[in-house]
Amino acid sequence: MLDTVVRNARVIGRGAELTDIGVSGSRIVAIEPQIASDARSIDIGGRLVTSGFVDTHIHLDKSCILDRCNSTRGDLAEAIGEAAKAKASFTPDDVNARAKRTLEKAILQGASHMRTHLEVDPGVGLRSLDGVLPLVREYSWAIDLEICVFPQEGLLNNPGTDELMVEALKRGCRVVGAAPYTDSDPHGQIDRVFEMAREFDVDIDMHLDFGSTADNMTFDHVCRRTDENSYGGRVAIGHVTQATSLSLAGFEAMAKRLAGAGVALTVLPSTDLYLMGRGHAHDHNAPRGVVPAHKLLHHGVNCSLSTNNVLNPFTPFGDCSLIRMANLYANICQVGAVTDMEECFHMVTRRPAELMRISDYGIEVGKSADFVVLDASEPALAVAEVAPVLYAFKRGRMTVAREPAKLLRPA
Numbered sequence: 001m002l003d004t005v006v007r008n009a010r011v012i013g014r015g016a017e018l019t020d021i022g023v024s025g026s027r028i029v030a031i032e033p034q035i036a037s038d039a040r041s042i043d044i045g046g047r048l049v050t051s052g053f054v055d056t057h058i059h060l061d062k063s064c065i066l067d068r069c070n071s072t073r074g075d076l077a078e079a080i081g082e083a084a085k086a087k088a089s090f091t092p093d094d095v096n097a098r099a100k101r102t103l104e105k106a107i108l109q110g111a112s113h114m115r116t117h118l119e120v121d122p123g124v125g126l127r128s129l130d131g132v133l134p135l136v137r138e139y140s141w142a143i144d145l146e147i148c149v150f151p152q153e154g155l156l157n158n159p160g161t162d163e164l165m166v167e168a169l170k171r172g173c174r175v176v177g178a179a180p181y182t183d184s185d186p187h188g189q190i191d192r193v194f195e196m197a198r199e200f201d202v203d204i205d206m207h208l209d210f211g212s213t214a215d216n217m218t219f220d221h222v223c224r225r226t227d228e229n230s231y232g233g234r235v236a237i238g239h240v241t242q243a244t245s246l247s248l249a250g251f252e253a254m255a256k257r258l259a260g261a262g263v264a265l266t267v268l269p270s271t272d273l274y275l276m277g278r279g280h281a282h283d284h285n286a287p288r289g290v291v292p293a294h295k296l297l298h299h300g301v302n303c304s305l306s307t308n309n310v311l312n313p314f315t316p317f318g319d320c321s322l323i324r325m326a327n328l329y330a331n332i333c334q335v336g337a338v339t340d341m342e343e344c345f346h347m348v349t350r351r352p353a354e355l356m357r358i359s360d361y362g363i364e365v366g367k368s369a370d371f372v373v374l375d376a377s378e379p380a381l382a383v384a385e386v387a388p389v390l391y392a393f394k395r396g397r398m399t400v401a402r403e404p405a406k407l408l409r410p411a
C-alpha cells in the first residue's frame with residue numbers, strides 16, 4: 001500500500017526517462033514509470049527530484065546578530081571579536097529563537113540534513129548548547145540536525161574550554177570541531193581534538209587554515225593525525241582559504257595529501273569572499289579567497305559547499321539556500337564545464353551526505369523518503385538557474401510546498 005506517488009519525476013542517473021516514485025510510510029518503496037495506485041499523487045511534470053540538501057557547516061547559535069554588532073574593517077579578527085562581545089549576552093531563549101529562525105529558512109530551502117557548529121568557552125558557557133539542543137528533537141519532522149562543538153576563541157589558551165567541550169560531548173554533540181588559528185598552540189589544539197574524538201568515538205570537523213597567505217598551514221598535521229588514528233573518512237576541514245595562495249604544484253600536492261588521508265574539505269563561499277583579501281584592499285583590488293573545490297574532486301578529495309554564517313559579522317548575508325551557494329561558487333571559481341557544474345550540485349547533496357556518513361540517503365528503493373522537487377530539469381541547470389524548491393519531503397511526509405511564480409499577462 002502506497003501513501004504518496006510523485007509522478008513524472010526526473011531522477012539523477014536515469015537519463016531523460018521520467019519515472020514515478022512511490023512512498024509508503026517513511027520509505028521510498030518503488031521507482032518505476034506509471035505506478036498503478038490510487039494513493040494521493042502529485043504530478044511534477046518532468047521536474048528534478050533529488051535527495052534533500054545537506055549543509056555540513058552552519059552556525060545556528062550566532063546567526064542573526066547583525067543588529068548587535070559593529071563591523072568596520074570586515075575582517076576575520078574583527079568578526080571573531082564582535083561575535084565574542086555579542087555572545088556575552090546570549091541566553092538560551094535568545095539563541096533558541098535566532099537558531100529557529102535560521103533553521104526554518106534552511107528547511108524552506110530544501111535542507112534535509114545539517115551539521116551546526118556550536119561554540120563553547122568560559123564566556124558563553126553552555127548557554128548556546130541549551131538553546132540549540134532542543135531543536136534537534138523539535139525539528140526532527142523536517143531535518144536531521146547534528147551538533148559539532150568547537151572552541152572558536154581557542155582551547156589551550158582559554159582555560160575552562162576543554163571541560164565545556166567534554167561536557168557538550170557528553171550531552172549529545174555528535175561531532176567535535178576546532179579553530180586552531182585562534183589558538184596559541186594550533187598543533188596542540190588539533191591533537192587534543194583528536195583525543196576527544198577518540199574518547200567519544202565521534203567524527204571531526206575543523207575550521208582550518210583560514211587566512212590570506214600560505215604560511216604555516218596545518219592541513220598536513222591534520223592528515224598525519226588522521227592516518228595515525230585510522231580516522232580516514234571521519235575528518236573534514238572547512239575554509240582552508242590559505243590554499244588559494246598556494247602555487248598550482250602546492251595545491252595539487254595538498255589535494256593528493258587530503259585524498260590519501262581521507263580528509264574532506266568544505267568551502268564556505270559567502271564567508272570566504274566577505275572576509276578574505278581585506279589586507280590587500282588599500283591600493284589593489286582584493287583577491288578572492290575561495291578554494292576551487294571542483295579541482296580537488298578531480299584528485300579524489302571529497303568536498304562540500306556549505307552556508308557557514310548567516311546575518312552576522314562573519315557574513316552579513318544569508319538565505320540558507322544551498323543551490324544559491326552552489327551557483328555563487330560556480331561563478332567565483334569560473335566553473336563552465338557541464339560535468340563540473342553537475343559536481344557543484346553534488347557538493348550540496350550526495351557529497352556532503354558522504355562527508356557526514358549518512359547511509360540512508362539517495363533516491364533509491366528502501367531509502368528514507370527525504371527528497372526535494374526542484375523547478376529544474378537537470379542538476380547542472382538547477383545550479384545555473386538557482387532553481388527554487390517546490391516541495392520537500394522528510395520521512396515520507398510533505399514538509400514544504402511552494403507555488404511556482406506565475407506570469408500575469410495582460411488580458
Ligand SMILES: [Zn+2]
Pocket residue numbers: 057058059117207238308309
Ligand atoms: Zn564556520
